[in-house]
Amino acid sequence: MDNPTLSRLLSETGDLLEISGGDPFRIRSYRRAAEAAEQSTVDLAAVAEDTAKLLAVPGIGKGMASNIQAAVATGSFPLRDELLARYSASILDLLKLPGMGSKTIALLWDAGVITSPETAEGVSSIDQLAKAIDSGRLVGLPRMGEKQIEKLRKGIEDFRKSAGRFRID
Numbered sequence: 376m377d378n379p380t381l382s383r384l385l386s387e388t389g390d391l392l393e394i395s396g397g398d399p400f401r402i403r404s405y406r407r408a409a410e411a412a413e414q415s416t417v418d419l420a421a422v423a424e425d426t427a428k429l430l431a432v433p434g435i436g437k438g439m440a441s442n443i444q445a446a447v448a449t450g451s452f453p454l455r456d457e458l459l460a461r462y463s464a465s466i467l468d469l470l471k472l473p474g475m476g477s478k479t480i481a482l483l484w485d486a487g488v489i490t491s492p493e494t495a496e497g498v499s500s501i502d503q504l505a506k507a508i509d510s511g512r513l514v515g516l517p518r519m520g521e522k523q524i525e526k527l528r529k530g531i532e533d534f535r536k537s538a539g540r541f542r543i544d
Contacts, residue, residue: 376420376447378412384452385409387467391458393477394466394484407434408443423447465500472501473530474523486516505531 389405392398411434412419422428429440446452462484469475488507508528513519 376450378415378419381419381443381446382409382413384446384455385412388452388455388458390467390470390477391455391462394462394481395458396481404436404439408439411435412443419443420447468501469504472504472527472534474526475530479518482516482518483513488512488516501531501534 385405386409389402389409392402392405411432415432417428417432419429419432423444426437426440426444429435429443430437435443442452442454466480469480470477504527507513508524508531513524513527
């Protein structure tokens, strides 16, 4: 497991914690650790056995060091897996849209627009969000005025146009 992968897993765990309404200090610790993993020149997976070397990296505390050790051993964070089972893996794709942060996703989850993967109704992917916007299910929700809904609609269109494409230069 390399540092960018570890950083992505830490960041996703922080996002899922924020969606679930977790402790802000815990969310911040996951985000700070993700930033530290991304910027660190030390290969965290290689030094995971030595707790002292992990603690020497700024942004990683005792609890996060044990989480990183568990992630290197198992390949994922147990908390992340638990939260993904509650929501769905495709809910992380919604975070890629402009105007869709973890607080907006939490708002849609609490309002019942986004539901668990077991139910037939609800939004758990970008395509389902587009259908919910077109059917008017977002109208009347707090912080979901016409401008915000149009911003989401445009963000979905832009995401679909640029999905899988990148500039070579």
